[in-house]
Amino acid sequence: MSAGQGSTGNVIAAICSFFIPGLGQLVQGRVLWAIFWLILAGVLWLVTFTLGGWIANVLSCIHAALYTPRR
Numbered sequence: 001m002s003a004g005q006g007s008t009g010n011v012i013a014a015i016c017s018f019f020i021p022g023l024g025q026l027v028q029g030r031v032l033w034a035i036f037w038l039i040l041a042g043v044l045w046l047v048t049f050t051l052g053g054w055i056a057n058v059l060s061c062i063h064a065a066l067y068t069p070r071r
Contacts, residue, residue, distance in 0.1 A: 009027075009028070010028075010064065010065050010066075010067055011065070012024075012027065013025070013027045013028050013064040013065070013067070014061045014062070014064045014065035015061075016064070017037070017057070017060040017061045017063070017064040018057055018058070018060075018061040019057075020038075021037040021038055021040070021041035021056055021057050021060035022034035022035065022036070022037035022038035022041070022060060024060065024061065024063075024064030024065075025037060025060070025063070025064055025067075027064075028064065028067055028069075030067075033063070037056065037059075037060040037063070040056050041053055041056035041057060041060065044056045
């Protein structure tokens with residue numbers, strides 16, 4: 001879906017990951033990263049009572065936005 005950093009696909013993936021961590025990676029076809037971010041964010045939400053969860057959301061968003069596919 002994405003052609004590289006800054007592409008429309010990466011912007012959409014970043015927005016998806018902001019609301020549901022890992023969803024953007026799933027949109028990009030990176031299933032293992034999607035599972036990682038979803039589990040990490042879930043654990044941090046439960047352990048830190050929101051602050052860690054928001055940090056995971058933002059990091060997942062950045063990770064999706066900066067993705068560059070291998071050629």
